[in-house]
Amino acid sequence: MQGQNQPEPKPFVLVPIPKDEPQRSRAMTFEKFSGLTGQMELEFKVVSEFLFVGSGGYEFDPNSRADQPDVWHTFYRRNGQICVPGTSLKGSIRAIVEAISNSCVLQTRRGERVSSRSHQRCEFKSVEQSQICPACRLFGTTGLRGRVNFSDAIPTGNAKLQVEKIHELWEPKKWTNARRFYELKNFQPSPNRRPERNYRFVEAVPKETCFVTTLNFENLSHAELGLLLYALGLEPKDGRYTHAFTPKLGGAKPRCFGAVKFEPKRAKLLRYDDWLAFLNPKILEGDELISFVQTCLQSCQNENLLHKDSWRTFVSGMKPKQEPCPRGNY
């Protein structure tokens, strides 16, 4: 039997930094339109027990009883409505793109360092001299504007909010040469709602809550858009696409919060003639959209933008597990 102070099984998968160097190439410029420019409307549904995206703010109940939440961290809001900020979506998707495309490591957790010299963050000085990894080419780096962003994601219906009690999130800080992603396991609710030390309350939306966001992109190749679609959890299958995993967003990921399933709903591609005059945008929906998504995914594979070993490690680690998430330390 596990002792009181015995750590629980770890809730994350490690994706090792590959031995081979990132595939760096020259940065794209914005001078002319080339490739794909437009928007893709995406819906995502919460598939873990809860999703919590904090704002850093909190609320309190001055009349709370001893067995009720007294202070809780609030869900992010814009103009009074809850939403998942586009920057938060971008951060989560970028981390996945970095891992599955063998890109540089832009952000490290406090106390962690990347020992691989070839994976230090890309430096941009000028387009002519640039050697930029796939993730930095898409999302940008210091001095280089990104070509991708997400709009704030709004709930599609009336989102129910509930206050949940979770154990504080002390992460093991280790020097590592791998990227860490949190798995999809079962949330263990706290046996009571009493405020106590080392616990916090968070305002979260439950499973099945749906949001919509728009992915905006500029001058992407089909392969690059495909890489983004892989990072959203899609993979090609029999001329269509299927879901390979569910990415995680927001906070309390080690408590098994935050897994969402993305579904492309509509794409709008800008078109222009030889004189660069804009024509009506092309709208893709239904089967046309499915085949476009599949083409992008396939082209990402064909152009070797997807790092196959990392993708396999990532996807097998992210498979849902019928195991409890740690309630306390791990």
Ligand SMILES: [Zn+2]
């Ligand atoms: Zn980079």
